[in-house]
Amino acid sequence: MSGNVRVDLGARSYDVRIGPGLIAEAGAQIAPLLKRPQVCVLTDEKVAALHLGALQAGLSAEGITSEALALPDGEATKSWPQFERAVEWLLDRQVERRDVVVAFGGGVIGDLAGFAAAVLRRGVRFVQIPTTLLAQVDSSVGGKTGINTAQGKNLVGAFHQPSLVLADIDVLGTLTERDFLAGYGEVAKYGLLGDEGFFEWLEVNGPALADGDADLRAEAVRRSVQMKADIVARDETEQGDRALLNLGHTFCHALEAATGYSDRLLHGEGVAVGCALAFETSARLGLCAQECPGRVRAHLKAMGMKTDLSDIPGDLPDADGLLTLMAQDKKVLDGRLRFILARGVGAAFVADDVDLAVVRGVLSDALAQR
Secondary structure (H helix, E strand, O other), X not given: OOEEEEEOOHHHOXXXXXXXXXXXXXXXXXXXXXXXXXXXXXXXXXXXXXXHHHHHHHHHOOOOEEEEEEEOOOHHHOOHHHHHHHHHHHHHOOOOOOOEEXXXXXXXXXXXXXXXXXXXXXXXXXXXXEOOHHHHHHHOOOOEEEEEEOOEEEEEEEEOOOOEEEEEHHHHHHOOHHHHHHXXXXXXXXXXXXXXXHHHHHHHHHHHHHHOOHHHHHHHHHHHHHHHHHHHHHOOOOOOHHHHHHOOHHHHHHHHHHOOOOOOOOHHHHHHHHHHHHHHHHHHOOOOOOHHHHHHHHHHHHOOOOOOHHHOOOOOOOHHHHHHHHXXXXXXXXXXXXXXXXXXXXXXXXXXXXXXXXXXXXXXXXXXXX
């Protein structure tokens, strides 16, 4: 199964192409964008070892030459030192404004390479070829780019839309189970925030999807990307609706900071735990039925995913410590935390006036179960 989703942003519109074999076809897909037959590829060492040969062969088949820089694997790469290294490397290769940079990897590489493209010569075009489920359904689409700093996650960056996204479903078969399920946390998020029918579909099809059914994987990616594309088209720079895509992320980003952006907690795992906490908070505030948090947790548990703070290894700060980390979140507005809460599965909304005592209680109770 394959599909195409159009991200409709006027002159900056682009296609997200979803299906098998797209890495092998990369040359044919990218060639129409090129003024001269060459590209620079930013990737990471793990992806390079697995897939760079196939990508470069696909480019060469269309007469496109390529050079690649493989950065270290992991969230720590989304930092000033590796960003500087990438930009200097691109400058050394005399990348011009009319050229194309290829981001070939997961969310870390996509975010960093997109930011590098955004600032290089005040903006060069780039193509996203996401190699993880998380990147295919979320970070490769929508133009958010950036790096992490000591103060928090994604606090330095730019909105810079790609010219094309190629989501090759075949590459998902090379992911570890943990990495695949981390990406699934973002898939589930789409159903939870705006489409109960999609969440019901996931409750039925999630296990087979995780077991490797390629058609189900392609459909899950397509539906997730379509939801994101629709929201981005309405609100490109997150002035309103786009904030809904951050369901679970206020909790997630605090937990990522608390665990040092390490392998103790992958981003998608944090999103899953964060969604469960957001629904628990919503239920305690009387916004959704008491059964909703249990339904969310039940599906995540059925998929073998992290669902609770007790699933995160190692020490965590107390509730007040986690609230302090939340206060550094980008969604803080006029010094007030903004949460994405829900009136039910598929019915998320932005809340600016949340009683932090309730949030503290949710966190304290979750920590007490560790």
